[in-house]
Amino acid sequence: MSQTPIQAKPGFANQSDAARTAFWEGAREVLVVVPSYVPFAVVCGVASVNAGFSLSAALALPALVFGGSSQAVLAQFAQNAASLWVAVLSGLVVNLRMAIYGAAMAPRLRHLSVPRRMLAAAFLVDNSFAFVQKRALDRPRDAHLLSYYAGISVVLWPAWVGFCAVGVLAGNVVPASWQLDFAIPLSFIAMCAITVRTLPLLASALVGGAASMLLFDLPLKLGLIAACLIGMLAGLAAEKLQARARGRT
């Protein structure tokens, strides 16, 4: 943080400069996960064509939904036109985790107007939330967290929509052997390493991870959200145990 001694309105110029810096930091830092978008987005685009979506709907899907797993699930289930409602419902269940991201973001969005709050909600995805959480942990009380979030979104959304369009229009273009999509779980390993700071948090991560594997085949893709709740319960239980153990000593 640099301090400029000569300033007519203290803080004002600094303020917007700092916001701009945060915006560009977000845009720059998130670039590392953009390549991991390519294979998954292309696959999602190809899948929506194969599922029989009209061209315009296949192009609109990533732009309006902006959630890869739910798009893949939608395409997978929509192939059977008799179960279109199941397709939509499964996609929504996959996205339920975003409500949890919303709850965590809510206090940070309170000062915004309703339209801006809605705009912020529309761009909430795993990666943007994870980056914002990381920044919030690294820099508590950062006044420009939302500028950082805007910088992230301004990169992620066009990238996602563009790569999906490539899949829709050009088909499979990335060799599967590159396994670029493996970068997605890798980036979340980094996120886990910083969010897991206590033993109860470790318990919720381990149990949540194990549960997501065991419950992978749950109908309507309920596994992820169920794993999240089970992990939370494990964390709360671990906290209780820890408190009791401390009380005893």
Next chain:
Amino acid sequence: MTAWQSWSVVLGLALGTFLIRYSFIGLFARREIPPWLEHGLRFMVPAIFAAIVASGVAMGSGHVAGPEQWPRYAAALVALAVALKTRGHMIWTVVLGMVALHALPWLARVFQSWL
């Protein structure tokens, strides 16, 4: 699927997803998050992140990746070591994890040809 059907499916998912995203943001715009929920949230976030890791590493192809896919697990361990060492540095974690994913099986083949 007809054009009408595909657009209604897309719009259904889009609208529903927006409502999911906005639900708690709208609900807690004017009131405080109840303490029990805020407390629970702290444990939900690592659980989701770990679930994304576990299903992404071990369930990449829809079922549990077996021993023949050991590079996925090895690369994840490399990434975990890097993440712990660098306090969650995104670039190093992702890049070295990807390098491990491709370099480890290659090294294993080289060693095998020596034996």
